[in-house]
Amino acid sequence: MAKTKKIAVIGFGNIGTGVVRLLYEKGIAGLELVKVVDVDIKTKRPVDLPASYLSTDWRLVVADPNIDIIVELIGGIEPAKSILSEALKQGKDVVTANKKLLAKEGESIFQLVSTLHRRIGFRASFVGGHSLIHELGLAGTAAKKFRRIYAILNGTSNYILSTMSREGQSFEAALKEAQAKGYAESDPSDDIDGKDTENKIRILLALISNSYRSAGHFPVEGIRDITQQDIQYADELGYSVKLVGVIEPKEGVFDVAVHPALVPKMSLLGSLPGAYNGTELEDEYGTVSGLVAPGAGAYPTADAVVKDLLDIAEGRTLPIPNSAAPITLGATEAVSRRYYLRFSVSDEAGVLARITDIFWKYNISIAAVIQKEAVSEEFVPVVITTHLAKEGDLQAAIDKVDKLEVVKARTRIIRLLSADT
Amino acid sequence: MAKTKKIAVIGFGNIGTGVVRLLYEKGIAGLELVKVVDVDIKTKRPVDLPASYLSTDWRLVVADPNIDIIVELIGGIEPAKSILSEALKQGKDVVTANKKLLAKEGESIFQLVSTLHRRIGFRASFVGGHSLIHELGLAGTAAKKFRRIYAILNGTSNYILSTMSREGQSFEAALKEAQAKGYAESDPSDDIDGKDTENKIRILLALISNSYRSAGHFPVEGIRDITQQDIQYADELGYSVKLVGVIEPKEGVFDVAVHPALVPKMSLLGSLPGAYNGTELEDEYGTVSGLVAPGAGAYPTADAVVKDLLDIAEGRTLPIPNSAAPITLGATEAVSRRYYLRFSVSDEAGVLARITDIFWKYNISIAAVIQKEAVSEEFVPVVITTHLAKEGDLQAAIDKVDKLEVVKARTRIIRLLSADT
Numbered sequence: 001m002a003k004t005k006k007i008a009v010i011g012f013g014n015i016g017t018g019v020v021r022l023l024y025e026k027g028i029a030g031l032e033l034v035k036v037v038d039v040d041i042k043t044k045r046p047v048d049l050p051a052s053y054l055s056t057d058w059r060l061v062v063a064d065p066n067i068d069i070i071v072e073l074i075g076g077i078e079p080a081k082s083i084l085s086e087a088l089k090q091g092k093d094v095v096t097a098n099k100k101l102l103a104k105e106g107e108s109i110f111q112l113v114s115t116l117h118r119r120i121g122f123r124a125s126f127v128g129g130h131s132l133i134h135e136l137g138l139a140g141t142a143a144k145k146f147r148r149i150y151a152i153l154n155g156t157s158n159y160i161l162s163t164m165s166r167e168g169q170s171f172e173a174a175l176k177e178a179q180a181k182g183y184a185e186s187d188p189s190d191d192i193d194g195k196d197t198e199n200k201i202r203i204l205l206a207l208i209s210n211s212y213r214s215a216g217h218f219p220v221e222g223i224r225d226i227t228q229q230d231i232q233y234a235d236e237l238g239y240s241v242k243l244v245g246v247i248e249p250k251e252g253v254f255d256v257a258v259h260p261a262l263v264p265k266m267s268l269l270g271s272l273p274g275a276y277n278g279t280e281l282e283d284e285y286g287t288v289s290g291l292v293a294p295g296a297g298a299y300p301t302a303d304a305v306v307k308d309l310l311d312i313a314e315g316r317t318l319p320i321p322n323s324a325a326p327i328t329l330g331a332t333e334a335v336s337r338r339y340y341l342r343f344s345v346s347d348e349a350g351v352l353a354r355i356t357d358i359f360w361k362y363n364i365s366i367a368a369v370i371q372k373e374a375v376s377e378e379f380v381p382v383v384i385t386t387h388l389a390k391e392g393d394l395q396a397a398i399d400k401v402d403k404l405e406v407v408k409a410r411t412r413i414i415r416l417l418s419a420d421t
Numbered sequence: 422m423a424k425t426k427k428i429a430v431i432g433f434g435n436i437g438t439g440v441v442r443l444l445y446e447k448g449i450a451g452l453e454l455v456k457v458v459d460v461d462i463k464t465k466r467p468v469d470l471p472a473s474y475l476s477t478d479w480r481l482v483v484a485d486p487n488i489d490i491i492v493e494l495i496g497g498i499e500p501a502k503s504i505l506s507e508a509l510k511q512g513k514d515v516v517t518a519n520k521k522l523l524a525k526e527g528e529s530i531f532q533l534v535s536t537l538h539r540r541i542g543f544r545a546s547f548v549g550g551h552s553l554i555h556e557l558g559l560a561g562t563a564a565k566k567f568r569r570i571y572a573i574l575n576g577t578s579n580y581i582l583s584t585m586s587r588e589g590q591s592f593e594a595a596l597k598e599a600q601a602k603g604y605a606e607s608d609p610s611d612d613i614d615g616k617d618t619e620n621k622i623r624i625l626l627a628l629i630s631n632s633y634r635s636a637g638h639f640p641v642e643g644i645r646d647i648t649q650q651d652i653q654y655a656d657e658l659g660y661s662v663k664l665v666g667v668i669e670p671k672e673g674v675f676d677v678a679v680h681p682a683l684v685p686k687m688s689l690l691g692s693l694p695g696a697y698n699g700t701e702l703e704d705e706y707g708t709v710s711g712l713v714a715p716g717a718g719a720y721p722t723a724d725a726v727v728k729d730l731l732d733i734a735e736g737r738t739l740p741i742p743n744s745a746a747p748i749t750l751g752a753t754e755a756v757s758r759r760y761y762l763r764f765s766v767s768d769e770a771g772v773l774a775r776i777t778d779i780f781w782k783y784n785i786s787i788a789a790v791i792q793k794e795a796v797s798e799e800f801v802p803v804v805i806t807t808h809l810a811k812e813g814d815l816q817a818a819i820d821k822v823d824k825l826e827v828v829k830a831r832t833r834i835i836r837l838l839s840a841d842t
Contacts, residue, residue, distance in 0.1 A: 131552060131710075131712070265687075265692075266686075266692040266694065267692060267694070268689065268692070268713050270692070271686075271687040271688060271689070271691070271692040273687065273688070283724075285720045285724075287714075287715050287718070287720060287721050287724070288713075288715070289712070289713060289714035289715065290712065290713040290714070291552070291710070291711065291712040291713070292689050292709075292710060292711040292712070292713075293708075293710035293711070294708050294709070294710065297708070299706045299708060300708050303704075303706075303708070314738065316737060316738060317735065317737060
């Protein structure tokens with residue numbers, strides 16, 4: 001048995017409290033909590049920690065030679081970045097839950113870990129996917145390759161979309177419900193605009209490519225424009241609408257994007273309930289596997305922190321990207337996808353023919369159509385799903401379609417992720 | 422980097438061929454294939470291995486001091502047990518895909534590993550759940566506790582049930598289709614009678630309890646009696662019918678069983694397609710997580726073998742049960758479950774009242790009822806789902822109900838696994 005590691009937790013919020021409960025109240029062999037740092041050490045927390053453990057000065061704690069591992073749980077860029085950098089320079093190992101920091105400043109943090117031969121655990125930056133991050137990160141060893149990763153990585157968005165689907169609510173009503181229940185922040189933009197998913201996808205990309213170099217820009221689209229109408233049509237066609245992060249490596253180039261997508265209802269992603277996260281992977285031999293886990297919450301996050309601490313204490317391998325090789329992203333226009341398209345057309349003969357005529361010119365073939373009899377609206381919806389089509393062709397075709405006089409509003413485009421048949 | 426490990430594979434069937442392809446054709450750093458043993462080394466395999474690698478004498482290979490790790494892939498009890506025991510005694514580490522051997526003779530194998538301080542990798546005995554086995558096995562370190570594990574661990578049964586549900590086929594027709602497509606053996610009894618699931622549940626139980634002591638008897642029921650009618654009623658009620666292995670630890674006692682069960686359609690287990698395996702875990706804090714992976718196939722199994730080989734070569738921790746403490750199983754009658762019940766009753770007034778009267782006496786309360794107008798049958802089906810009820814009470818009540826004159830056939834009882842409301 002290795003000697004007990006002395007641990008300081010910096011950040012005494014919900015997650016910090018969760019970690020303190022596990023380390024101090026429950027007690028875990030090999031891990032000893034010695035300090036907890038926060039700017040506010042007056043507020044009463046739901047854990048009975050003696051005052052002697054508390055400090056407001058992270059610099060003092062990070063400089064303490066008795067402490068082996070620093071756990072950073074304050075979030076944001078600064079002082080989180082300085083805390084981690086300073087701790088690494090002091091010869092300490094670190095654990096962090098800070099996905100924003102790793103997505104934006106991963107380059108400098110991982111480089112420091114690499115050059116100083118220290119260790120960093122960041123499962124908690126990824127909560128719902130931490131087994132995945134671990135497996136993928138270690139996979140470098142086995143040179144395991146993936147064809148695709150489709151992942152739902154934002155619990156708030158999934159809660160909203162699941163509620164819209166289950167209860168027939170509008171986006172706005174479902175967002176309000178999510179806020180009332182504590183699943184969404186008062187400013188929910190990071191979650192519903194796809195930025196949180198983007199951060200997690202960037203960390204995942206670093207692990208898969210084994211490079212901490214910043215990957216540049218890829219398309220990120222959120223769920224604000226998803227309507228109840230689209231959710232109902234998707235349901236009728238056998239799909240759920242989900243916010244999905246996509247990574248597809250192709251001959252050294254990565255197709256990467258974050259966007260809402262139709263996924264088969266009866267699939268791991270399509271049936272993912274509430275605030276859960278889920279991931280589907282297809283490896284180079286076509287084997288698909290997946291995992292589901294809570295996407296947030298103080299306890300699951302604290303549990304992920306403790307898993308990292310145990311890996312460090314017990315000398316197990318921790319995955320980190322450790323080269324600075326550039327990551328090449330594919331051109332969006334060249335990616336082949338299936339699409340769900342909702343056209344708003346005037347109720348007259350020959351409209352569908354005019355659309356399919358344009359599709360034919362752009363090599364887009366149709367998989368399914370829903371056109372219902374008009375009731376009383378001034379325009380009627382026509383819903384089409386396509387077979388695989390190049391994103392560039394699709395966009396060009398829709399530009400043409402949207403200029404037709406019979407088309408009364410911008411066509412709604414949602415990607416459709418499923419095996420083409 | 423540790424020195425390259427020299428590996429012998431014993432058993433050159435489908436999985437053996439898969440492992441040889443990965444180690445010899447693809448090549449994996451740190452792992453060197455040096456021998457392949459089979460009783461038949463004449464038959465041509467789809468891999469171009471020089472004759473100098475081949476041997477028919479496992480004793481010679483196991484005794485070879487140059488070989489570090491023996492991979493056993495022949496299945497069955499003997500000579501697999503002798504191969505593993507001999508290899509361990511010769512100071513070698515071992516990897517096996519043999520779930521039957523570990524379920525039935527795990528006590529002697531694990532004890533040998535423990536006393537000789539050797540290592541054993543057995544992810545491949547578990548294919549679809551190997552990440553799970555790994556996490557659960559290592560969890561001993563963190564003293565992590567689980568409230569429940571619900572797992573679909575047999576690909577053949579899941580393929581048959583999914584086909585029955587999707588295509589409206591009878592059990593017999595779906596079994597024939599599974600056999601034609603290679604998902605079921607000509608003698609499918611191990612798979613469809615729940616024995617294969619039982620073997621995997623026994624291995625899982627050993628890991629969770631950290632004891633290799635044989636756990637004694639628990640109820641095992643297969644899927645031969647599942648009818649299209651029950652699948653349709655389940656569907657109407659929002660459930661899929663699946664073959665599920667259940668482990669629920671309660672204060673040192675384990676409730677363990679294998680049986681068909683209704684699980685919510687829109688859940689990880691309920692939406693599990695084809696020959697996949699899936700697992701749902703709820704930990705002591707109520708956090709639910711899950712994973713999905715192919716349940717069989719040469720490549721996924723070979724991949725699991727290679728994962729174990731890499732863990733051994735790179736010095737990572739491998740989970741094994743390492744005490745001989747007795748495992749206490751709970752009394753079946755005392756377990757509380759929800760139930761799906763299909764009664765076959767004569768079409769006359771007051772039948773439902775007579776059933777509910779008996780239920781009332783046994784503290785069984787009703788969650789849902791489906792009774793449709795009789796068409797032309799001599800008896801009509803009445804379907805009831807219950808809230809939580811003790812298995813002993815339920816059985817006693819059904820015994821009473823089945824003696825009523827208005828009840829025309831034995832009541833069909835299927836357990837229902839879902840949060841009670």
